[in-house]
Amino acid sequence: MSTASTRLPEGRYGRSADERADRKLKVIGAVLGAALLVLVGWFAYYYVGGNKISAQVIAFDPSSTAVKVHLEVRKDKDASGYCTLRSQDADGTEVGRADFRFDQRSSRIDKVVTLRTTARGTTAELLGCHAD
Structure with missing residues (x-):
C-alpha cells in the first residue's frame, strides 16, 4: 500500500504564511538592531569623548566650618567649565555643596x-564636571 502525499507542490501557490512572518520578523529585528547600535554609539560618544573636563579629588582637609x-x-586647553563638590558629616547628611569654575588656559590644573x-564635614566628594 502506498500513501498519498498531503503536501502542496513546492513553489506552486506562493509563500506560506510562516515564510512571510519570518521575513517580517527579520526586517523588524534588523531595524531594532540598527537603532540599538546608534543608541550605544551615541552614549559612548557622550560619555567617552563628549565630556571635555574631568577631575579627581587628590586629598581633603576638614575643619569645623570648611573642607579644603x-x-x-584635566580639560582641553580651550575648554572652560565647573566641577561640583559636596561634603557630608559623619551621619551622611550633606553639610556643603558648591560649584568651582576652571577657566584657565591649561590642560591640567592642580x-x-x-x-x-x-557643620564639620568628614568627606569631600566630586559629583561631576561640566563644560560650558
Whole structure:
C-alpha cells in the first residue's frame, strides 16, 4: 500500500504564511538592531569623548566650618567649565555643596579649593564636571 502525499507542490501557490512572518520578523529585528547600535554609539560618544573636563579629588582637609579640597582637573586647553563638590558629616547628611569654575588656559590644573560647610564635614566628594 502506498500513501498519498498531503503536501502542496513546492513553489506552486506562493509563500506560506510562516515564510512571510519570518521575513517580517527579520526586517523588524534588523531595524531594532540598527537603532540599538546608534543608541550605544551615541552614549559612548557622550560619555567617552563628549565630556571635555574631568577631575579627581587628590586629598581633603576638614575643619569645623570648611573642607579644603585638592583637585586635579584635566580639560582641553580651550575648554572652560565647573566641577561640583559636596561634603557630608559623619551621619551622611550633606553639610556643603558648591560649584568651582576652571577657566584657565591649561590642560591640567592642580588647585586647592575651599568648600564652606554648615557643620564639620568628614568627606569631600566630586559629583561631576561640566563644560560650558
